[in-house]
Amino acid sequence: MILSIFFFFQTVIGVTGNFFLISLFIIMFLSRHRLRPIDTILTQLALTNCLALLSKGVPKTMVALGMKNFLDNTGCKITLYLQRVARCLSVTLTCLLSGFQAITISPSNSRSAGLKARTPKYIIPTSLLCWTFQLLQNVFIPIGIIDPKHTRNVTERQNYGYCSHLVPSGFRAFLYAFILSFPDAVFLGFMVFASGYMVFLLYRHHKHIEKIHIACISARVSLETRATKTILLLVTIFVSSYSLDCILAAYMSFMKSSPRLVHTSVFMTSFFPSISPYVLISSDSQVPKYCYTLLGRKCSNFNSNSK
Template identity: 55%
Template sequence: MNPNGIILSIVFFSHTAVGVLGNAFLVCLFFCMFFIGHRLRPTDTILAQLACFNFLFLLSKGIPQTMAALGLKNFLDDNGCITVFYLHKVSRGLSLSITCLLSGFQAITISPSSSKWAEVKARAPKYIVPTSSLCCVTHLLLNIIVFVKVKDPQSSRNSSELHDYGFCSGLESNKVRDALFGVVVSLRDAVFVGLMVFASGYMILLLHRHHKRNQHLYMTSLSPTASPRARATQSILLLVSTFVCFYSLNSILISYMYFREPRLWLIQCSAFLSICFPTFSPFVLISSDSQLLKYYYDLWGKKVPHL
């Protein structure tokens, strides 16, 4: 067996396993807190969904890539390959959408109550579930094209129209249709990323104004600490920044591959970048959002340490 393939499979597997455990921890934590009747923040609903979709993304992307790195390219038939690829596409799109929803909701939450967003601010929590449900339906329908574009790797042996993507192959039967679909997906992603950047910039501006307004309090206080809302906002900003960073790098690589015949190492690099955010996101939240640790200690009846 190729030593490079073994090393690559270990990297993919360890990366995927860490991410799966991190997201599973968050999902179980939110579920348990909800089950025992603990009062949760509105953003926790979004974070729970994000963890679920990241968990699904890692299973549908990381595990097949691990097996493909070992040279097991024929372990899926048509139906299996289509199902895995469809789940991968849907969960990727939902991860993007829910991250955008999270940044937008938090921007509305910390906006001044006297502003024109006051009415929207009061109603925003009621629209979280309907909005996320609409995102789910949209991505489920948008990615139906996967059922006609994807084949199992064995098909690539007898067809020059198939391009190998590791554990599945993409069928380019209609270049015009594929180009139009690519434009639609790219525009969708660009809109969501643009909204995230705009919301993040708005939150940074509000935090800066808040810091300047209360600077004299920080100077006189012996142990100045940020408010819970400010800490939650900083946590979400860090999460969004992580997403935009990895997404931008992967988009540049995918754009390069679009105009050239995809090489195996480029496909592997793109696959690795795509699972970086789902892997790191739960640990970014756990390390930066003190409320999550409070949930954990409350769940086990332990004394909460000073955070």
């Protein structure tokens, strides 16, 4: 009962925060308010977080309530496919977010000026490419899962609580693991590199401000600095939770897993999707401004209608 309540509230709180961000960005876009190019990535990340929480949190909540293996083979394949797509999209979009912000705050010299000007135009095509790549890459998930009715010696059963299936072993298992894990490792490496570059630029900017004793900087530089710190915080939370989850998954693969480790792994998987919207709401100065703008318009419309 305690586990079911915990997973339920983690899912509800996370979905509520992400749905609020999605609704806010869509309303501001439809009202023709000027949005930042980065808001397009944040909207997709919030949508991916909702998908991750619903595909993982809802089944785990039902398992904690005592319902076991309530999905058939087709339902198991679809659920695991959605979980994997959401997880990979989180890696890809967070990498895209950190890379775009690193380009945004890079020095405006002759080489990077053209790239900084063209980058916002490439956000939507790049995002579509990321979605297409992850949807196609992860078709190995339902293909690799074998129906439990067709038992073979080269497979072993893996139980998730809400469904169980037979997975390949030996060379096929290694091949599937390599195909699915290699892109994530590349995206994580680029994400860490972009984050390190942003930390270096922020440190150099801070030293420059101290050196020339500027008491007040421009509002644009201040907003970009705060947005960069918010993205660095998101990336740090994501990399930490993702790394711990991978360590737990590797440990449970080679050692005997326990229910406590399984529940901890589920918590780490859902930690970033559930907390990231509230990090944006509390740290990103632009999100509260969108809320105030939306509330101000509603109040003005209400007053004009009253008159």
